[in-house]
Amino acid sequence: MPPTILDSHIHLWPSTATSPKDHAWMTPGLFLAKRHGVQDYTAATAAAPVRPAGFVYVETDRYLPCASLSVDAGDSVEETEAKLRAWARAPLEELAFLRRVVEGGAEEGDGAGEGDGEGIKGLVIWAPFQLGEGAFGVYLGMARGALGERAWGRVGGFRYLLQGRTAEEVRGVLGDGRFVGNVKTACEKGERRLAFDVGVDAHRDGVEVLEAVAALIEGVEEGVNFVLNHLCKPDLSSPTWPSLSRWQSCIGRLSSHPNVYMKLSGALNEFAPSATPATPESLLQTLRPYLDHVLQSFGAHRVLFGSDWPVCNVGGPKGEAGNWGFWVEVVERYLQERGLSEKDREWVWAKSAAAAYGIKEFR
Incomplete structure (x- = not known):
């Protein structure tokens, strides 16, 4: 039996945010397009x-009408806010939804009632790191206002998805001095250091994206915690994935920085359609080379359990009522067979996430 679980990676959205105008990826008929x-x-x-x-x-990769926003140097704060409000309508609505849940004021369709917000121990929100420093600072102020002080106090990090981009695009984004500067601005908070969640796809976009991430981390140095999502999405369907050795090398390079963490999450979605192994034993047979390398590289104190709910239901073999528990069983079996002590297992299940996101309750 696992000890206390702090699930480091779940997504939520209300019934009012299930169309392409709220999430561009949420096409009609998509399995996830419901509350x-x-x-x-x-x-x-x-x-x-x-x-x-x-x-x-x-954060759930809310809709933006275009990749970036033009803000003139002579724009007032009010003019910049107006442009940001129109451009980032969906991300700001996401924050308003989170505020309602945290403050106990959920509306019909939010899927939450009184007290349900207490389960939210940390928030990883989106921010437009690609903008200039001035516009970025204005957006952070707007985000804080949209969340309210109670929910803002639970912000443990930020995410700006990099998956779905070529290695050249990722290098261009992360090599921009504005991006690096904004990461530092948002996350370097003294004793309450925040995290930057890294969402990349080494299988579909190439392992080169991990090399670009490593360069970002080396540029920021140690003022920010970096949390790698979903094992960085290796190709789990191919036992002879040609890029395995490069993935291992990149993971080793990334783990050499003490402020970098890895989530054990997202694996149920990285197999070919309908090909996810259906038993813990068969899934572990595929995952061991990856999990072994991650655990050896990062150690238990920088590895986080995450379910990736509800996305885990897309490829999970046990249905919506069983996939979360299935992944818990897989991770616990792996940790037990590798002989981790109870103390180290406590880190994987909760304390590593608490350390990465500054959640005092589980430290």
Whole structure:
């Protein structure tokens, strides 16, 4: 049985945000295009032997009308706010949704009731790191206002998705001095240092994207915690993935920095359609080379359990009521077979996430 679980990676959205105008990736008929609220997550975890003591919400890649925003040097703060409000309508609505849940004022369709917001122990929100320093600072102020002080106090990090981009595009984004400067501005908070979540796809976009991420981390140095999502998405369907050795080399390079963490998450979606192994034993047979390298590279104190709910239901073999518990069982079996002590298992299940995101409750 796992000890206390702090799920480091889940997504939520209300029934009012299930169309392409709210999430460009949420096309009509998509399996995920329905409400996923705290109450739905609670129902999905109910059948597992151990239920989570809390979770970290991760932003959901809300719709933007274009990749960036033009802000003139002579624009006033009010003019910049107006442009940002129109451009980032969907991300700001995401923050308003989170505020309602945290403050206990959920509306119909939010999938939450009184007290459900207490399960949110950390928030990883989106921010436009690609903008100039002035516009970025204005947006952070708007984000804080949209969240309210109670929810803003739970912000443990930020995410700007890099998956779906070529290696050249990723190098261009991360090599921009504005991007690096904004990461430092947002995350370097003294004692309450925040995290930057890294979402890349080494399988579909190439391992080169990891090399670009390593360069970003080396440029920022140690003022920010970096959290790598989903094992960086290797090709789990191919036992002879040609890029495996390069992936291992990149993971070793990234793990050499003490402020970098890795999530054990997202694996159920990295197989060919309908090809996810259906038993813990068969899944572990595929995952061991990856998990072994991650655990050896990062150590238990920088590895985080994450379910990637509800995205885990897309490829998971046990249905919406069983996939969360299935992944918990897989991770616990792996940690047990590798002989991790109870103390080290506590780190993987909760304390590493608490350290990465500054969540005092689980430290």
